[in-house]
Amino acid sequence: MNPTDSKTNPGQVNRRQFLRDGGRATAVASLGGLLGMVLGRSQAEGYVWQIDPSKCVYCGNCATHCVLEQSAVKCVHAYAMCGYCQLCTGYFEPEPNALNTGAENCQCPTAAIQRTYVEDPYYEYTIDEDLCIGCAKCVDGCTRFGNGSLFLQIRHDRCVNCNECAISKVCAGDAFVRVPASQPYLLKTQH
Amino acid sequence: MSHVRTPAVAAPGRNIRPAHRGLWALTMVLFLLGGAALFAEPRFPPPDFESGHVLPETTTPPARAVWLEYLDIAVLAGGLIAATYFIYRKRSRTGLVALSIGSILYFGFWKKGCVCAIGSVQNVTLALFDSGYALPVGALAFFVLPLAFAVMWGRSFCAGICPHGALQDLVLLKPLKVPAWLEQGLGILPYIYLGAGVLFAATGSAFIICQYDPFIPIFRMNGRVAMVVAGIALLLLGVFVGRPYCRFLCPFGALLKIGSVVSKWRVRVTPDYCTQCRLCEASCPFGAMRLPSPGKAADAAAQAADRRRLLIAVVLLPVLIGAGAWLGWAFAGPASRMHPTVVVAEQLLRAQDQPPRTGVLTPEDRELDRVRQNPRQTLTEAMGIRRQFNIGTPIFGGWVGLVIAIKLLSLALHRRRTDYEPDRGDCFSCARCFEYCPNELVRRGVLPASAIPPMNPAPAPQVPAPAPFTVAASACGCAGKEGA
Ligand code: SF4
Ligand code: SF4
Ligand code: SF4
Numbered sequence: 298m299n300p301t302d303s304k305t306n307p308g309q310v311n312r313r314q315f316l317r318d319g320g321r322a323t324a325v326a327s328l329g330g331l332l333g334m335v336l337g338r339s340q341a342e343g344y345v346w347q348i349d350p351s352k353c354v355y356c357g358n359c360a361t362h363c364v365l366e367q368s369a370v371k372c373v374h375a376y377a378m379c380g381y382c383q384l385c386t387g388y389f390e391p392e393p394n395a396l397n398t399g400a401e402n403c404q405c406p407t408a409a410i411q412r413t414y415v416e417d418p419y420y421e422y423t424i425d426e427d428l429c430i431g432c433a434k435c436v437d438g439c440t441r442f443g444n445g446s447l448f449l450q451i452r453h454d455r456c457v458n459c460n461e462c463a464i465s466k467v468c469a470g471d472a473f474v475r476v477p478a479s480q481p482y483l484l485k486t487q488h
Numbered sequence: 489m490s491h492v493r494t495p496a497v498a499a500p501g502r503n504i505r506p507a508h509r510g511l512w513a514l515t516m517v518l519f520l521l522g523g524a525a526l527f528a529e530p531r532f533p534p535p536d537f538e539s540g541h542v543l544p545e546t547t548t549p550p551a552r553a554v555w556l557e558y559l560d561i562a563v564l565a566g567g568l569i570a571a572t573y574f575i576y577r578k579r580s581r582t583g584l585v586a587l588s589i590g591s592i593l594y595f596g597f598w599k600k601g602c603v604c605a606i607g608s609v610q611n612v613t614l615a616l617f618d619s620g621y622a623l624p625v626g627a628l629a630f631f632v633l634p635l636a637f638a639v640m641w642g643r644s645f646c647a648g649i650c651p652h653g654a655l656q657d658l659v660l661l662k663p664l665k666v667p668a669w670l671e672q673g674l675g676i677l678p679y680i681y682l683g684a685g686v687l688f689a690a691t692g693s694a695f696i697i698c699q700y701d702p703f704i705p706i707f708r709m710n711g712r713v714a715m716v717v718a719g720i721a722l723l724l725l726g727v728f729v730g731r732p733y734c735r736f737l738c739p740f741g742a743l744l745k746i747g748s749v750v751s752k753w754r755v756r757v758t759p760d761y762c763t764q765c766r767l768c769e770a771s772c773p774f775g776a777m778r779l780p781s782p783g784k785a786a787d788a789a790a791q792a793a794d795r796r797r798l799l800i801a802v803v804l805l806p807v808l809i810g811a812g813a814w815l816g817w818a819f820a821g822p823a824s825r826m827h828p829t830v831v832v833a834e835q836l837l838r839a840q841d842q843p844p845r846t847g848v849l850t851p852e853d854r855e856l857d858r859v860r861q862n863p864r865q866t867l868t869e870a871m872g873i874r875r876q877f878n879i880g881t882p883i884f885g886g887w888v889g890l891v892i893a894i895k896l897l898s899l900a901l902h903r904r905r906t907d908y909e910p911d912r913g914d915c916f917s918c919a920r921c922f923e924y925c926p927n928e929l930v931r932r933g934v935l936p937a938s939a940i941p942p943m944n945p946a947p948a949p950q951v952p953a954p955a956p957f958t959v960a961a962s963a964c965g966c967a968g969k970e971g972a
């Protein structure tokens with residue numbers, strides 16, 4: 298049923314047959330050789346993409362270059378680093394008309410940052426990840442004028458872990474790195 | 489072009505005179521000190537809440553679990569075995585359709601089509617050329633397993649495991665015949681695409697095979713509009729043209745084709761012997777069916793013309809390779825701009841004398857600001873990449889020339905064939921043609937044994953007809969492999 302090459306007419310184990318066997322031997326040998334060469338560089342554990350927040354320059358490409366319609370990159374908040382400022386430079390435009398939640402005063406184009414009063418004079422800032430598009434406007438404001446507690450991370454509940462992250466090729470800060478899948482975040486802990 | 493441009497990249501780097509270099513060092517030191525002083529302490533110390541407010545945790549949703557990667561490999565291996573079983577033992581198209589649906593669901597929609605065998609070529613290439621890159625074992629398995637099966641049993645992977653192939657296979661409703669010249673011409677594209685994919689992966693520039701994958705956005709049900717539209721358009725085309733991506737683009741298919749040309753076992757239309765009834769002649773929607781050669785007399789008549797064509801092809805071989813290499817060399821410069829570091833290095837040189845931009849900064853401005861902090865490093869890197877391209881593009885060009893030359897050679901070579909049989913390389917092992925063979929229908933008990941048409945022209949031998957292990961006319965890229 299599966300005639301193998303060896304069942305060919307015994308009288309003419311022909312040249313073609315010989316070439317094919319040789320070709321197969323070559324193919325197997327090169328595949329094996331290749332395997333041997335890369336096996337040493339292979340890694341049992343998978344890798345995922347992540348942003349090194351110390352290299353991010355808040356260029357905005359994260360919002361526009363992810364393969365997903367809404368970027369898998371989101372702003373995250375290291376609360377322990379935050380000053381809980383009343384005048385948050387991540388939240389408010391550089392020269393806000395008023396310190397309220399009016400859209401014209403806010404950095405965030407999608408109103409993804411929630412500002413809640415804690416106690417005088419402190420406010421807590423929380424990111425609504427369903428709204429955040431990863432544009433880094435708030436990160437820019439917070440890092441340049443504030444404590445830098447807002448930063449971007451790839452969120453792995455959304456990221457589809459592209460073979461090559463599309464943002465990594467356009468990142469102005471060259472901030473994208475592969476990290477082990479078991480430790481998939483590079484969180485900021487200090488300034 | 490590149491050889492003109494390379495010095496332009498090189499010069500400023502080399503021309504940083506010692507005095508400047510000192511200045512640079514000083515600037516850097518000042519910057520670092522300033523930075524350190526600036527960032528050592530938070531500008532606004534975190535408060536001590538009197539109300540006892542508890543700080544929220546920063547959430548970290550986990551990535552895909554590691555063991556799932558091993559599950560993928562197991563499913564792949566199991567699928568390949570099942571596909572091979574369905575092709576050779578069961579000779580069952582139904583089984584392959586079931587497998588196809590399964591793999592569309594698992595590798596396609598559930599796993600979102602990534603990392604796939606097609607893209608894994610790039611991962612393996614990158615691992616070869618970049619010692620810093622850790623190759624995930626999943627990518628390696630997706631590269632090696634289908635190829636290992638191909639050298640033994642042909643394209644079992646394409647038959648029902650590859651989600652891309654399965655998707656196209658299932659939408660194929662009204663196959664039209666692609667004219668031979670077009671089929672042959674487009675048939676070299678996968679090899680060129682493969683070469684380009686390897687070139688850009690080896691230089692660390694881009695994974696173009698992933699970037700321009702037409703079906704991944706469909707599996708993700710998400711993506712940029714242009715790619716979604718391209719994917720849907722290709723699928724619509726696939727309703728009439730059997731597996732357009734597989735036949736005319738897929739770079740991994742090119743490798744599988746080479747593998748299956750030298751495979752140990754091959755797919756045959758008939759389970760028994762070929763009665764030359766011609767029923768299967770038009771059964772293959774992928775243009776893989778080869779007909780018996782017309783006979784000794786016709787062969788002899790065509791010989792003179794074939795010889796001439798063969799001679800032309802042999803003479804053209806070195807010419808094409810040389811021309812390709814030369815063209816590749818000429819385009820090293822533009823090609824190297826696929827690498828982001830080269831692009832930013834060129835911007836750096838252009839903007840050298842201008843002060844940093846202020847005001848609203850574009851991503852490019854910010855990138856420039858970043859590399860300005862250490863321009864030497866960027867320029868050195870860019871020059872290194874340029875050098876890689878100066879070697880890589882001529883090789884790529886030569887490869888394109890070689891592929892075209894081998895195509896011409898294979899067109900000039902006529903193989904003698906006694907039976908109807910699928911081309912080893914072009915056959916996707918989809919099992920469609922089996923059902924056209926009366927011998928197969930007898931095997932299945934659909935027809936009585938007496939229904940088999942009489943053998944034509946020779947009487948049926950007792951033993952299965954000698955399997956004619958011919959390489960079919962379109963065996964592009966395989967002749968070289970065989971010779972090797
Ligand atoms: S890996 Fe893909 S999905 Fe994840 S952030 Fe990058 S582009 Fe987006
Ligand atoms: S400003 Fe941009 S990054 Fe920050 S929360 Fe809003 S959308 Fe997200
Ligand atoms: S692309 Fe890079 S620099 Fe730009 S916002 Fe994203 S991580 Fe930051």
Ligand code: SF4
Pocket residue numbers: 605606645646647650651652653654731733734735738739740741742744
């Ligand atoms: S040719 Fe490529 S896309 Fe088509 S089934 Fe084979 S591997 Fe998949």
